[in-house]
Amino acid sequence: xxxxxxxxxxxxMRYHQLSDYWGNLKTxxxxxxxVRVWEEPRQSVIERGLIGLYPLLPLMxxxxxxxxxxxxxxxxxxxSEIEDExxxxxxxxxxxxxxxGKYAAELVYSMIRREMVMQSPIYQEWVRxxxxxxxxxxxxxxxxxxxxxxxxxxxxHKFGQHSADLQEKVQKISDLQILDRILDExxxxxxxxxxxxxxxxxxxxxxx
Numbered sequence: 001x002x003x004x005x006x007x008x009x010x011x012x013m014r015y016h017q018l019s020d021y022w023g024n025l026k027t028x029x030x031x032x033x034x035v036r037v038w039e040e041p042r043q044s045v046i047e048r049g050l051i052g053l054y055p056l057l058p059l060m061x062x063x064x065x066x067x068x069x070x071x072x073x074x075x076x077x078x079x080s081e082i083e084d085e086x087x088x089x090x091x092x093x094x095x096x097x098x099x100x101g102k103y104a105a106e107l108v109y110s111m112i113r114r115e116m117v118m119q120s121p122i123y124q125e126w127v128r129x130x131x132x133x134x135x136x137x138x139x140x141x142x143x144x145x146x147x148x149x150x151x152x153x154x155x156x157h158k159f160g161q162h163s164a165d166l167q168e169k170v171q172k173i174s175d176l177q178i179l180d181r182i183l184d185e186x187x188x189x190x191x192x193x194x195x196x197x198x199x200x201x202x203x204x205x206x207x208x
Contacts, residue, residue, distance in 0.1 A: 090121035
């Protein structure tokens, strides 16, 4: 196709045939069979060595009366026989995610253990992303904590015990932008009422 068609997946599932035209000229035509993975036999994929489908093995049809642990063990064993270590671990990572949608997560992750996938490029990328997010969140939390500390120290120094309730209000603010806006104007407040107006005004203004 020479253009993007967002309805293509639905068309393919509905009609089992795809045609495309450029003006009156038919440029593409083919038919296909929709495969519902849960209806396909697991053993067929294993016997044919269709490695790309291995992550789907736990979702496929097996022997009648199979227990979840049996299904997962067979699937893991098949993948474990792949010689390419990176590919093997990538497949296990994806298998774990897909299987978690059908079987109890505790069972899946007790069988596909962390040490089995630690060197997976996919897993390593996720780890890097999570660490980066954690570091960013940590820096953000640190800045918010420091801002709350400065505001509360100022309130305590300026208004003493009269600011106790206001300090409690400040400690509950978890938006750095609001805290920054309060810091921009709070030092112009000469009375506790003005301090209340600044802080409540910034909290309310951020949600309008």
